[in-house]
Amino acid sequence: MWALVSPLNDNIVIKLEETKYDVEAPLFWVETTNDCKVGMYYIQNTFINIIKKVPTAIENKYTAINLLKDTDWSTFPDVVNTSITPYLTNQDEFLEYRRLIRIISLNATDGNLVWPIKPDEKWDQTGIDVGPGPVDPVLPVLPVLPVLPVLPDGSVLPVLPVLPVLPVGSVLPVAPVLPVAPVLPIDPVLPVDPIVQDNPVLPV
Numbered sequence: 001m002w003a004l005v006s007p008l009n010d011n012i013v014i015k016l017e018e019t020k021y022d023v024e025a026p027l028f029w030v031e032t033t034n035d036c037k038v039g040m041y042y043i044q045n046t047f048i049n050i051i052k053k054v055p056t057a058i059e060n061k062y063t064a065i066n067l068l069k070d071t072d073w074s075t076f077p078d079v080v081n082t083s084i085t086p087y088l089t090n091q092d093e094f095l096e097y098r099r100l101i102r103i104i105s106l107n108a109t110d111g112n113l114v115w116p117i118k119p120d121e122k123w124d125q126t127g128i129d130v131g132p133g134p135v136d137p138v139l140p141v142l143p144v145l146p147v148l149p150v151l152p153d154g155s156v157l158p159v160l161p162v163l164p165v166l167p168v169g170s171v172l173p174v175a176p177v178l179p180v181a182p183v184l185p186i187d188p189v190l191p192v193d194p195i196v197q198d199n200p201v202l203p204v
Contacts, residue, residue, distance in 0.1 A: 003032045003040075003047070009112050010052075011042040024117060039112075057108045063115075064105035071098055071118070086123040093119035 004015040007026045016038060020029040030042055040047045055063070073079060074094035080087055088094075100116040 001032050001034055001036065002029045003036050003042070004028075005030055005042045006114060008115050008117070012112055013038050013040045013042065013047065014112070014114055026117065054111055055113075057110050060110075060113055061105055061108035064101050064108065067101050067115070067118075068098060068105065074098075082124075085127050086125040088121065089124050090119060090122040 002017050002020040003013045004017065004020075004023065005011050005028055006014045007028075013036060014027075016032075016036065023029070030047075032047060036047045037049070040049050042048075071094055074088060074091055075098075078084055080089075080091045097116050097119055104113060104115070
């Protein structure tokens with residue numbers, strides 16, 4: 001006895017046959033005894049009868065609708081436009097997959113359904129340069145601004161210039177001595193004009 005197991009439904013047994021035949025992945029056959037029943041679960045190489053909630057028709061309907069939404073992109077015309085690389089080369093497989101899902105959404109029933117298998121995406125990338133992308137530009141390192149000490153009154157002390165570090169034994173250059181301006185002579189004090197009386201007394 002052979003049990004057909006569906007990984008799409010938690011490894012549930014969906015069919016029992018005396019002789020196995022080719023099935024589409026991910027479905028697979030497992031040899032079993034006559035004790036195995038449809039609806040049992042294949043877990044860790046053992047068939048177990050687990051009572052699980054059976055999906056209702058409305059639940060299966062919404063599952064189908066969500067599967068259709070997930071592949072809506074495959075129906076867009078630009079996806080298969082051969083003048084726009086990359087483009088999808090197996091759209092017909094997605095259309096067939098969506099057709100089967102749509103049938104379930106329109107005729108949903110109670111129970112664990114066998115869902116169609118979503119095809120793998122196949123893209124044509126001819127002519128695309130898949131080399132390394134552009135290198136991010138190196139941004140300049142900004143200088144670190146000094147932290148100015150703040151006095152209690154809110155004022156900031158000025159930053160004194162940092163003197164260069166000279167090698168040991170070197171002598172700092174001496175600034176040239178500027179010539180002293182000559183001292184100009186003080187202007188002489190002119191004599192004060194005598195006070196002229198308004199009405200001088202003439203001799204008799």
